[in-house]
Amino acid sequence: MEAANAIRSRNICSHELVQACIERIEKREGVVNAWVDFDPQRAIDEARVSDEEMMRNGVKGPLHGVPVGLKDIIDTYDFPTQFGSDLFRGRRPAQDAASATFLRKAGAVIMGKTVTTEFALTGARATTNPHNEKYTPGGSSSGSAAAVADFMVPVALGSQTGGSMIRPASYCGVYGYKPTFGSISRRGVFILARVLDHLGIYGRSLEDIAIIMEQISDYDPADFDMTNNLVPKILKNDVIQNSNSPPKIAFIKGPPWLYIKPYMVSLFDGYLEKLNEHVIEVELSGIFDKALDAHKIIMQANVWHNLSDYRLKSESLLMPETVKRIDDGQFITTREYIEATELVDSLSRALDLLLGQYDIIITASATGEAPIGLASTGDAVFQRLWTLTGLPTITLPHLEGPNGLPIGVQVVGRKGKDKELFVFAKWLDKFMEYDDE
Numbered sequence: 001m002e003a004a005n006a007i008r009s010r011n012i013c014s015h016e017l018v019q020a021c022i023e024r025i026e027k028r029e030g031v032v033n034a035w036v037d038f039d040p041q042r043a044i045d046e047a048r049v050s051d052e053e054m055m056r057n058g059v060k061g062p063l064h065g066v067p068v069g070l071k072d073i074i075d076t077y078d079f080p081t082q083f084g085s086d087l088f089r090g091r092r093p094a095q096d097a098a099s100a101t102f103l104r105k106a107g108a109v110i111m112g113k114t115v116t117t118e119f120a121l122t123g124a125r126a127t128t129n130p131h132n133e134k135y136t137p138g139g140s141s142s143g144s145a146a147a148v149a150d151f152m153v154p155v156a157l158g159s160q161t162g163g164s165m166i167r168p169a170s171y172c173g174v175y176g177y178k179p180t181f182g183s184i185s186r187r188g189v190f191i192l193a194r195v196l197d198h199l200g201i202y203g204r205s206l207e208d209i210a211i212i213m214e215q216i217s218d219y220d221p222a223d224f225d226m227t228n229n230l231v232p233k234i235l236k237n238d239v240i241q242n243s244n245s246p247p248k249i250a251f252i253k254g255p256p257w258l259y260i261k262p263y264m265v266s267l268f269d270g271y272l273e274k275l276n277e278h279v280i281e282v283e284l285s286g287i288f289d290k291a292l293d294a295h296k297i298i299m300q301a302n303v304w305h306n307l308s309d310y311r312l313k314s315e316s317l318l319m320p321e322t323v324k325r326i327d328d329g330q331f332i333t334t335r336e337y338i339e340a341t342e343l344v345d346s347l348s349r350a351l352d353l354l355l356g357q358y359d360i361i362i363t364a365s366a367t368g369e370a371p372i373g374l375a376s377t378g379d380a381v382f383q384r385l386w387t388l389t390g391l392p393t394i395t396l397p398h399l400e401g402p403n404g405l406p407i408g409v410q411v412v413g414r415k416g417k418d419k420e421l422f423v424f425a426k427w428l429d430k431f432m433e434y435d436d437e
Contacts, residue, residue, distance in 0.1 A: 014065025038112035064107035069156035097188025114143030123319035138168030139377030163380025165200035170365035173406030181390025185220035193302030247359035254284035261368030304329030365408030369401030
């Protein structure tokens with residue numbers, strides 16, 4: 001990470017970097033509205049402590065003095081965590097979430113809490129797209145993606161239960177990463193649907209995302225879904241930078257392609273033409289035709305289970321969109337839920353076989369560029385399969401839509417093979433950069 005390296009080499013002090021972020025936030029926050037809670041004095045004070053520690057003892061950790069943002073569903077003892085809801089306005093946790101603890105241990109300066117849709121669903125708040133405030137930044141990790149895209153912080157954490165990491169990254173033109181399910185502890189994070197919830201990372205490069213992942217993916221037995229197969233050190237021996245061998249790439253459309261904007265066809269035709277012999281189009285059909293419905297059923301049932309008490313006891317404090325989303329799961333039958341969960345095993349097996357033949361899958365990160373207006377955060381259709389099956393995905397900001405807004409290319413790897421996904425994503429990133437020169 002450029003910021004961490006600059007602090008470590010003493011080319012810049014932490015308080016200088018944090019001050020630059022503060023000035024950017026103060027200049028742009030009135031337009032972007034990325035932050036729900038931001039304390040510039042606290043950030044400067046922490047940065048000065050980091051600088052003093054550097055003078056006395058050297059670097060505290062790989063993120064020494066680096067400013068980060070956290071989605072407002074991640075507990076912090078020194079900032080409110082309100083889940084984007086008036087129902088929890090002023091809520092102050094007693095302790096940090098595991099991910100916040102790991103960030104602080106690595107030396108990071110937590111700048112504040114970024115805007116989320118209510119309960120990380122689709123009830124949009126006031127965050128705008130940094131490229132054009134008339135367009136949505138996506139959701140539910142609206143503030144985290146926008147803050148990174150607008151240079152308010154170099155990195156931020158978000159989450160994905162449907163498409164809440166990858167879609168905002170695509171709309172805002174940053175790198176976004178949803179790891180293999182169970183790779184980052186969710187202790188101290190609002191649970192929307194335990195079987196689908198992933199924490200993820202936004203950055204302005206793959207290296208930035210990788211260094212954050214290395215710090216927050218420690219095993220935590222308090223999260224029952226965490227795997228013991230921890231993500232290997234992605235940056236070890238410059239493995240990303242030395243990714244020169246072309247991967248075998250499968251391009252897929254699948255059921256989500258029915259929802260794309262018409263211009264996406266020519267955009268991806270041009271993209272695939274550049275890749276030429278490195279990519280083969282593979283059809284996904286059969287059981288995959290049921291995947292979107294399966295995700296919908298599982299998510300809706302979990303949302304009803306986890307949030308129905310809020311809806312029944314405090315409806316007046318909830319957004320109408322949130323009430324609707326909660327009610328959608330009320331009448332899902334046991335049979336429907338079991339059929340949907342059993343389909344996940346079949347989908348996972350089929351994708352594992354496919355990724356035994358190819359190194360990565362590529363597809364669109366969204367149906368197109370960010371939609372105009374702030375009432376909707378866009379369509380999550382291109383993320384649901386990978387959220388449902390827990391596969392790791394990265395979106396690369398490689399394309400541009402007709403309104404000059406960014407569009408991401410989604411890169412999908414084999415479950416548990418996140419390190420390899422980074423290597424192949426970096427190859428693709430370098431290949432496209434070279435091809436555009």
